[in-house]
Amino acid sequence: MKRSALLPRRRRTLLPGTLAAALAAALLSPGTAHAAVACSVDYDDSNDWGSGFTADITVTNEGGDPIPDWSVGWTFPGNQQVTNGWNGVFAQSGADVTVRHPSWNSTIAPGSSVSFGFQGAYSGSNDAPTSFTVNGAACGGPPGENTAPEVSLTSPADGTSFLVGDTVDLAADASDPDGGVDRVEFAADGEVLGTDTTAPYSLAWDGAAAGPYSLTATAYDDEDASTVSSPVDIQVLDSPAVLASPSTTRVRRGESTDFEVILSNPPSGTVTAEVERASGSADLSVSDGAELEFTSGNWDEPQAVTIASAANGGDLAEAVFTVSAPGHDPAEVTVREIDESTSAYDEAFLEQYEKIKDPASGYFRDFDGLLVPYHSVETMVVEAPDHGHQTTSEAFSYYLWLEAYYGRVTGDWGPLRDAWESMEAFIIPGTADQPTNGAYNPDSPATYIPEHPNSDGYPSALDPGVPTGSDPIADELSSTYGTDEVYGMHWLLDVDNVYGFGFCGDGTDDAPAYMNSYQRGSRESVWETVPHPSCEDFSFGDTNGYLELFTDDEGYAEQWRYTNAPDADARAVQVMFWAQQWAEEQGNEAEVAGMVDNAAKMGDYLRYAMFDKYFKEIGDCVGATACPGGSGKDSAHYLMSWYYAWGGALDTSAPWAFRIGSSASHQGYQNVLAAYALSQVPELQPESPTGVDDWSTSFDRQLEFLQWLQSAEGGLAGGATNSWGGGYGTPPSGLSQFYGMYYDWQPVWNDPPSNNWFGFQVWNMERVAQLYQVTGDPRAEAILDKWVPWAVEHTDVDADGGGADFRVPSDLEWSGQPDTWNGTYTGNPDLHVEVATRSQDVGVAASLAKTLLYYSERSGDTGALATGEGLLDALLAHQDAIGIATPEQPGWDRMDDPWDGEEGLYVPEGFSGTMPNGDAIEPGATFLSIRSFYEDDPLWPEVEAHLNDPENVEAPILERHRFWSQVEIATAFAAHDELFGAG
Template sequence: MPIRRGSDIGSPARTRSRKKSRRLWTAGAIALSLPLGLTAAAQGNASSPFGDEPELLQYEEQFLTLYETIKDPANGYFSDEGIPYHSVETLIVEAPDHGHQTTSEAYSYLIWLEAQYGQVTGDWQPFNDSWALMEEWMIPSADEQPSNSFYDPSSPATYAPESTDPADYPAQMDPDVPVGEDPLADELSSTYGTDEIYGMHWLQDVDDTYGYGSACGGTAGDPTFINTFQRGPQESTWETVTHPSCDDFSFGGENGYLDLFTGDASYAQQWRYTNAPDADARAVQAAYWANQWASEQGNAAAVAGTVEKAAQMGDYLRYSMYDKYFKEIGDCVGPSECAAGSGKSSNHQLMSWYYAWGGALDTSAGWAWRIGASYAHFGYQNPMAAYVLSTDEALIPQSPSAGEDWGNSLDRMIEFYTWLQSAEGGIAGGATNSWEGDYGTPPAGTPTFYGMYYDEKPVYHDPPSNRWFGMQAWSMQRLAEYYYVSGDERVGPVLDKWADWVVGEVTIGEGGDFQIPAELEWSGAPDTWDPANPGDNAGLHVEVTAHSQDVGVTGSLANALSFYAAASGDTAAQETASGLLDALLANQDAQGIAVPETRGDYSRFGDEVYIPEGWSGTMPNGDVIEPGSTFSSIRSFYQEDENWPQVEAYLNGGDAPTFEYHRFWAQADIAIALATYTQLFGAEE
């Protein structure tokens, strides 16, 4: 799962009650003409794993069964604090480099899962508890972001260039490069009476495996904010140095870990956090549905407090709409030549890959910084969240300009999907306002979108960020959901073409055998965007180069196709969704739904991690960090993992190891899809 978050470089050097009926699930303005009851495929499914009970009713039963499997402490999805792990298994390297880390993504999936549970059972306490858990553990508390009061919105951060080569780091900071003004800070402070940021950091070491828990006055063994990616788009997980989000120089080298990433005359102990906007937006999306479902049950008051907090999160999420250094949007070339933004001229109106904030640990010598991000990936857009944050009275944020900002963002996102759709139907990467992260000059002829440059693989290149099909399923689920709720005719043609392409690439066999796209290759480029006369992108192409049985992505794809089918009446999409759900349910084991995965990429455990000459330090467990260090040499704890012998044998010339992973987000995605299908196509009992 190639989630990864952008660099925060640029700082001045963390017992249920069953419903008695099922009905056609409607929301918003769209009216459905689909018949109630089973699909033709479901009616004729003699090999259904459900026995004699109608399939649609069984999908809801299977939702509850999988929900209980996930929540069973014996199955290992949660820590003692109730935090969802990235995976049950500990030896797993993806964006998190250990299974008992977690991400803001996992928290957002927990919130969504509990919203669906409330819809099915009428019990809203788990939903409220999931938000409270996230607020307690994944939003930095006041003492974890202590110097925000020193932040100067007229000088948000000091510029440091990014590079495509990790060996170019530390990146030298340049205070002479002009940066724009932050137009949100004063509005947010005035609205909420605080300078703190209400957003999730993206990565947490739940079991304190690395040992950073004791830094900055913390408690060893507690869940701890950490970070990894800091050195440009070519830095894969295998080339990172995992470090604490609060760096008091207890570990690492003389300056903690700071001088691995930024070059400065001196270094101060500091905290810094990176937000993953797609996760915060997913939490808002889930809160919308919780409010809708609770209201239908006559119990909106049960979730009102949590929904209000979701609106607040959406207010701060607007930081993801801004250029990294608040420079003007469009034709932005040259660090000094690209104009500093004023007002909202630095707002690209899309959801970028991250926003970040940080400051001094010593509040007697305080300073603080904030940055947006210049890269917008289609996979992170969430038109459903933008829609509800701009139109739903319960979720329009309190800040005076927030509703308008999100309304503008919704329109811009819809244009973005249209601009990036390939001739075949897949959606290409995205755009950037800062070519290669240093406001460089793009190749001649690079297409643009409101002056931002087309980028086939925004943010990271190893592997390319738009190779993984999961980005298609995740993002288009949100677009299909928006289509179902709003009936917006602008997105119908995009979804029609995408769904036709996807359904043609899916195969469903017998006994749980199925295949969905896994990896994509791209060629060509879109036409430069002209909103008055959009091109047909005849020169932009995608090819599916590999298929897989990725169960989490399959759940998300089934969800996307279900919403699209409910909105459009597309029978093939609906039958594909139900067929995929049946195939997933045929792959159950005691801990959930999983299939074997062969991990050839684990050969990279021996990859060298770039460390500058002359730099030396230690990890909390004593592992030495120096030139020549490798991914595994600074993570020796892996050698104690029960699954290490399989990896070790592979590194010694054996076969690539095969595991069955139980990722929390994947199990949640499947469960949510099961409940969604029942809600969309269910019949009265």
């Protein structure tokens, strides 16, 4: 189980030498006389993990005069040391700490507050300071406020193992700065085990079944304010075990590598563990640590085993070593050789690869040998998916990326074939999943349903009187591939069947299960969605399933429907372009040929993303009835739009089917490298009669689109739509156009605005940079020549501080609009972007690094290369046991919001249904109330405490391991070696 504790923030680091220098500067500064100070200080160090902590400090000016040039001081009662801080200039001498104002926040106005924080380390106790000064004057605590109690779980230790039948002794320290502790509640995975009302607080837990557990203690004070401790992870085992870490390791040919061994539990006597090669090459052997002796005194002290590689050439060797001991379950460690010439960055790739693929890390679920990637290791994740153990077509495309680079580095293409097989098995709907495509009529692709800006505009009525165009590619696809089925990924999958929809709504535990969300307009945030099965057979919801939430119809039919995210399918094509190139360089092109053919086929169907939603004519399409349906290709905008979708009846005796494109295109979904591959690389050109021509047009159109959207500063604005407001409405007067489509700074997704996230910039520009590196295309070069300096300007890499600190753009703000496109980039003097915030998003940092590496390899820009390498090195400084991550603090405040007329979860009057687990779907429901399973999540007690008292209880800070981010990091390391070799 991944620990989901309150983990330390990492801000710009002040190393000890810097702290000393800052203190010296403070002591040497001349004193300044100020007016008398009246102040209060709130010191929150509840984020404590036993050897370190973070503290947030708020200083309030309680007087009537401003406090200029503020400086806060205190003395630690223990041996606490500040290791880094933020929003202030920190200095420490012994136990004394001084925090001076930053240059941008020097004055505290009357009645106002300033906040800063730090990360610290300690041993022993971590008692809070008892007094504070501001500019030399003593301050009190927050007046008139109850301070929440402090609590830490002191036993058992994190990572402890127990045997079934053992008593797990829990203990906690708790105190209340302004009152008394009423009780301490102990819990495992959020389930309360018991309560103790007197100190020392403890509980004996008997009867724990085998499995991993996350333990917490919650302290309640005499006013019922509460604080949840940082979790402690333990394991309950059926029998004693030998534990070895890591379970997979690499060794350079001719060198040696170590792994470590401990026992899970203290033995009753001396236990000798023996290490031997169980299978594999004799070129790998135990050179030290073949016998390890453990006792009750050293059973949990790691002992090293050294595996040596023989430098005798030939194929790279692999072997499995078993560590066994009497009365203990054995451990296995796989050791693989790497070539002597493997670069440091390729080594970093392989280490990251092994962490991602290690079953113990938790990135995949194994279905009879086929792996399905989770969206994230952690479960309580609400972003595009609303649960971490869902997965997306995006994650599958990144799974392909991971294995393609593995094939480049190792020459082994088997894992890539496994990934493609898993994609076909689980996220490309098969014949049974789309049974009535044969009834599809290309001359009547779908019945028009207008979109609405907010959820309360739904259900939306079907309007058969609105003209739609004809689908010009359906017949040629059916003829070319001998089937009426669509070969494309559905975007969302419930891997663990958490919702309980099961296959085709049958509610079984058969997983993964196709599901969907986001069906109600551009303002429907993830917090406002009602998840529903892709196969709607009315098993759940109300009498008509979930359909009455979305469409207003005279009658409802049981149906299936799927939605494709074009950027994911395009990324799969992009991956196979590189796989084909790398395999051909190795002489292994036959090993990937079948997948390359299927990627070309996927690209053929991906053309559905090039068409208006209802196949209406492109350009000046205003008025749903007035805008005519298209014929031939005049309904094609040739861009990668937000989606395409297809569906039909479940009843094969009364079949019907539909297909739609999308009228809106976002810059972040464009993939010029995939368009180049599908139009100009023979192995990837589609087989259909017009597929290559369409992709050739799309290649040029996408490059033009990016030029049109490039701001005066260099960032790329949102996109364009052929259907203003989703209903072919009248756009604002004077709005600029691209081939007759209207500029939209936030196409499709408005909550939050779809182009505010910098990640969409780097996802797109990585593809442009790869195209430029491969072809030298002058249009790609011109876009990059402007974008790269803008991105680098707003990126910080703290090389002088050891390389760990970095900042990349996060939130963007837009103003103005581009000039109407006339075929030439004008510089767009009226279109502007500002970087509003920056972050330590590891996935975005890796994407940016890859972009800069590909650009610099072709252009020779040494500054871009230095920034890209600096980001890679900074990422390496944030490694943990299962990947690379930095702390973040997600927001949960919309979790329990019902519809308030503007936002919240909207359920129309008259709808009364249930989720598969019985949660009620009715007016007044909230995100949480229809997802009560979240109350069983290990993170829930901390989130609940915050929701109950958001003013005093901070939302949890945690590290997350998103699959796409971890793969982006791994492939960034491998890309450096690909482009620059061992140098």
